Amino acid sequence: MQEKRAVKAAWPFYLAAVLVAAVIAGAVAQSFVGESLAVLGIPDPGWPTTFGLPALRGAGWMLAALAVGSFLFSAFLIPPRMVGQDLNGAPLTVDGHIASRTGAWASAGLALVGIVMIPLVLSDVSGEPLANVIFEANAWSTAIEQVQESQVWLIVAAIAAVVAAAGFVASTWWPQVALLIGAVIAIMPLALTGHSATGGNHDYGTNSFIWHLTFMLVWVGALMALVAHGRRLGPNLEPAVRRYSNIALFAFLAMLVSGLINGAIRIQLTELTDYDYGWVLIAKAVGLLALGVLGYWHRQRTIPALSKDPKAFTRLAAVEVIVMAAVTGLAATLGRTPPPPPRDPNLTQMQVQMGYNLAEPVTWGNWFTLWRFELLFSVIAILLAAFYLHLARRVEGWQVSRTVWWLLGCGAIVVTLSSRLGMHMPAAYSAHMAVHMILSMGVPVLLVLGAPLTLVRAAYPAGEFNPRQWVESFQRSTFLRVVTYPPVSLIQFIFFFYALYLFIPLYELMISEHAGHVIMNAVFLVSGYFYFWELIGPDEIPQRADAKIRLAWLWISMPVHLFMGVYLMQLNIVLAEDFYQALQLPWQPDLLADQKVGGGIAWATGSFPLVIVFGVLFRQWLLDDRAETAEVDRRAEETDDEEWRRYNEMLAQYNQS
Incomplete structure (x- = not known):
């Protein structure tokens, strides 16, 4: 006799994943706070900033992943209620509707994180306590006008707010595709700032980080959506998981390669254990490999048995999401952990602006x-x-x-x-x-x-x-x-x-x-x-x-x-x-x-x-x-050239007259 299963709410699971990422990001960054402040040469703004800024950054990444994964789920992992075979105007199923609203709430949460990050960033770069910055009359305008990272978070908040507003009213299939694109775009400003966007080879650093962050959002977020779908006993779980399995494999490989490229730009292999930045990279790499092992276990064991024991997939996937949240928290601290000194301390203006040097103009002969x-x-x-x-x-x-x-x-x-x-x-x-x-x-x-x-x-x-x-x-x-x-x-x-x-x-x-x-x-x-x-x-x-x-x-x-x-x-x-x-x-x-x-x-x-x-x-x-x-x-052949015959008869009558 098949075991009777009970529907479980998804929000405690979402909350646990976001909290894990936030706590790990805040705790790891807090352990390096002395070195970070010494490098920046600013006074200690207090733990609400030194812990809160990386914690909120980690939470923001997880919320962005939840938004991307939820819209990916409602758009491509389960079908809508199709009238005929045309998806234009096709209404979402109940599960698609729930996933879409989850993406909207996650986007709204990301927008709120972006707003709070504006004074947090100003407190971080100025050394002023967060309370002083929040209640200072000109602090918000100063942050938005003069601090680039605050400007970036404002852009993130604005895009995420638009995605959230649209997500709350969208109920058909095609808008889910647009919302998925919007959810990815919302987090992209963060991919274009930070350590990867500065110094030599920053073109490689930025582009590799775009790949890394995009597939982190897809991999983590879609699995969160699938776990929630399994907890509420939704239909079509097996084909959705099989489709996600191919996405997850590509995402793992993309994150692995892009992470290696990005890390190689910042630090040499022989220096990994000489800097805190290197230790965070090691911990993140170990977590990523552990996720690869869990993914392999999924493909070999739980997915083939999904129709008989869906709870096995849900349990293992939930553990996998928590590990993902921990790795995401570690990744969020890299933007705050001081990187090693530049490999080349004498960067030219070309390297600063473009990432590389040029010695001669381009011509038809040297293209x-x-x-x-x-x-x-x-x-x-x-x-x-x-x-x-x-x-x-x-x-x-x-x-x-x-x-x-x-x-x-x-x-x-x-x-x-x-x-x-x-x-x-x-x-x-x-x-x-x-x-x-x-x-x-x-x-x-x-x-x-x-x-x-x-x-x-x-x-x-x-x-x-x-x-x-x-x-x-x-x-x-x-x-x-x-x-x-x-x-x-x-x-x-x-x-x-x-x-x-x-x-x-x-x-x-x-x-x-x-x-x-x-x-x-x-x-x-x-x-x-x-x-x-x-x-x-x-x-x-x-x-x-x-x-x-x-x-x-x-x-x-x-x-x-x-x-x-x-x-x-x-x-x-x-x-x-x-x-x-x-x-x-x-x-x-x-x-x-x-x-x-x-x-x-x-x-x-x-x-x-x-x-x-x-x-x-x-x-x-x-x-x-x-x-x-x-x-x-x-x-003409089918009608025995009737039109041409009538035309000739008309001409003949005209000539006779």
Whole structure:
């Protein structure tokens, strides 16, 4: 006889995980507080700050993980109540609704943590007791205006508050996908600050930390959501756990590799035991390996027996979450634990600003002679290429030409960002513009011709809650109809181009921060992809305009593309002049001349992708015309050419009269 199970509330479990992370973060940081204060050269602000700041940071990370995991659960781990097979407007199940509200409450908690962290950070950097800072009249404005970390927490609080507000009202499936993206974005400002974002190699440090933090949120948060689902005896636990198992394996590997890269930048292997920072890294690595062992046990023992003994999975997963919380608490202390002295104490201004040195300008002849692998978009491109090849092998008769286009697009991202051209992007306006044009106009053309959504639809079975259904629903969504409507598609593509260079302070802000480079590259790729997908993409877009209409839109847009290049060639104000001068480049470039070269690149290179686009559109126009002619001929044969016979009879009667 099967054991009768009782429904258990999830909130005590959530609270325990958050408290474990907070207590461990606060206790570990408190044990190093003397060394930290000595390094900073500030007085002791008191235990509410020295313990409370890392404790709240650990709690904030766990709340962010709970938000991400809950929205991941409601979006992709369990299906909604589907009307037919279209996910557009599909209402959430009871369990999906509970998970979504949990994500909203977790986001609200993160927003509250962000607000409290503003005075905590000011107390920490000034040495003033927290009580004095909270009740001082100008303390809050001082923190927001002058302390970067306080500004970051304010941004986190604002984004998390928006996600929370939307999460409380969302009750259908598609908003869960948007909320998941928003929950990840909410914590990203923290990934772009701290030890990883300073000193030499900080481009590697920041990008590796983005990977590390993102997959920590996914791994920890989704498991918390699954444990809660099991405690309330929710349905579909087994397929959800199996889907999560693949995510968890990738997350573990991503965290392991990114953690090794990030740690290697900060400290040498032989110095691990010489500094408190190294001991925290060792403890964190041990915890991560222990989690890997628990994950292996899940895959070998509890998941195969899940249908017979779901309690075994829930019990082990709950223990795993507590270990995750402890590791998260340790990770949260690294931002406060003093790192070892820099490997190179004599950093140049280029290393401080960009993370590495450059010895000579980029030219057509030396473009491929210097390489520095880019850890964010290049890794994404490689993963997308591998996934595409995996799916292509599952689809019989998949067109080789589409695979070639896709691989060329992914390869172009890697080559562009990891070669000397990508390395010079922050240092020279001409290199920046070359990268911009490649990412926004070259790469998207190649990628859309790969027809990735058509491949996903062909690789997965119909009628199931899987990537095929997600893709089909996306292609029928209101969002896609709006963003691919020709006027909207053109406006969004042009807006990001013009806004970046017409608003001079915006360009200087974006080019001088690593976060700005990440945002710009992402916008270039996504905006360009939607624009060219509407024009020439083989992937289906419902109610897409005929090829001749899209060809007309291309002719309309071409002068708009080229005008920006002409404007930049005539502009006599150097964009981001202070930043470029601060780099102290050894070849002492003429900034205005280099900017005019960048304008020429924008004017000239923008035409090359349009040649491919024009060729594809013209070919589609011919195919449409032939198809229309063939349809007319077919109808004529079916009706014995009745229309043509009546026309001839009319002419004959006219001649007789």
